Amino acid sequence: MKREKNLKRPIVSFILLTNIIFWPLFLLVGAASLLGFPSVVFDILFIISAWSSTIAFFILFKRIYPEQRFIHFVKEKFNNKIKLSVAIIAIMIQVLIFGIIVLIVASNTNGTESIYTVSSFGMLIYFFFKTLCSGPLGEELGWRGFAQNELQKKYSPLKSSIIIGFWWGLWHLPIWFTTGLTGIELIKYIVFFMIAIITTKIMMTAFYNLNQNLIIPIIIHQFFNFFIGIINGNLIDLIMYSAILYGIVAVILIVINPKKVLYK
Template sequence: MNREKKLKKPVASFILLTNIIFLPLFFLVGATHMLGFPTWVIDVMFCIAAWSSTFAFAVLFKKIYPGQSFIQFVKEKFKHKLKISIILATSMIQVFIFLIILFTVSNNSEVDSIFTVSSWGMLIYFFFKNLLSGPLGEELGWRGFAQIELQKKHSPLKASIIIGFWWGIWHLPIWFTTGFVGIDLIKYILFFMIAIMSIKIVMTAFYNLNQNLIIPIIIHQFFNLFIGLINGNLIDLIMYNAISYLVVAVLIIIINPRKVLYGKKDTNIINGNNYVN
């Protein structure tokens, strides 16, 4: 392997290129909306934009891991057998949060329907649109590469905070399409960042417990899906999610199951992957 060709700052290069690719794609999404294209066309363009981190990682791959196969790298992220206990734990946590928020919003809402979808067809479309525009497009780069790469130098917890921050900042253009201004925009950004960084810690803990990228994909999918299903004030929804996931993140940090977030003696990094003894 020719180490001289390797990027000196692969994670920083990845984050920079991800934003460079995302911005024009995001503006293209806005253009299709302004030109009156059908909703499905706008959704397709948004899904493509969401894959900017995967595109960036694919472009940089040979400079990050000279001599290695991109396809093999991807396969490695899914090779470990899924643990039903991990899937159940993450699902139950998120379903519980969803039900708590749903109950809270339903008691304070005056709208006719508490849900944003009115048929099974719409629910299925919404499910797959969210899956393609978020989890599948973002997890390989942000979790499969950037998180693991930083864990070579930092504890998983510290790496989560760093990646969570930059993952949140990557969403910056979207913040200004919400229509919020002034204090409402500040509140939205604050709660958004708390929610994003909290869910990032949750993802890291459960991903390191199972070592399969399906785990953060499931967590990401439920996070996006559930918040999009509830018909309520967006700032309130973001706030409820931020508080809920922050509580879960803090509990996981305190418990630190099998020392997956910190504890150097119990966490070994081997070939870019995190193995817990």
């Protein structure tokens, strides 16, 4: 059997294929919304589209790691024992950020509207698991487990985080145009979104490098999406607050633990 040649630029190929897969899948999500399909159909299609990076990585896997088995690679990313201190600190940081944003939003409302987007415990649980099954579980293997680790073989964790964070943020481009924002409002949203994504990515990298288990970035990704999704506030304001607060966290992590962030 003829052996396939290794990809010369695996990360570039991964990013391109991820976008090629994501765009038509996301168009299906949009079509489901426009045609008035039940919300559960919309949610399922949205979750599937979020897995485009994992699908792309699976397709390219044998060209990138010809001597490895995909299932073995995945298991390796979860092999290391979870350090509870790392997981708890990451969660506590995000709970603090969530609390600060809630206080800001609450101070800006007149008290007649709920500051939360969910109105029952059942809806909260559904939203939690819908969020978990999309981005956190669907994106981390490709973007963090493969792309971040590969880039760190050449660059520092910080530089790798900025590069991957930029392309990861840009991958969300179709979603930006479903916000209903236009003009300067859309530009502000995109700028804050990219800052929030890159700074959150730096946090993911710092904590992942402390534990080397994909559960850690999955947790951080989950709480970022979940918390911002349940706050009933102005979208631009919410993403701006997130960009500022996660930016502060990123700077603090660089200052207190530069070996895990700045250097190869």
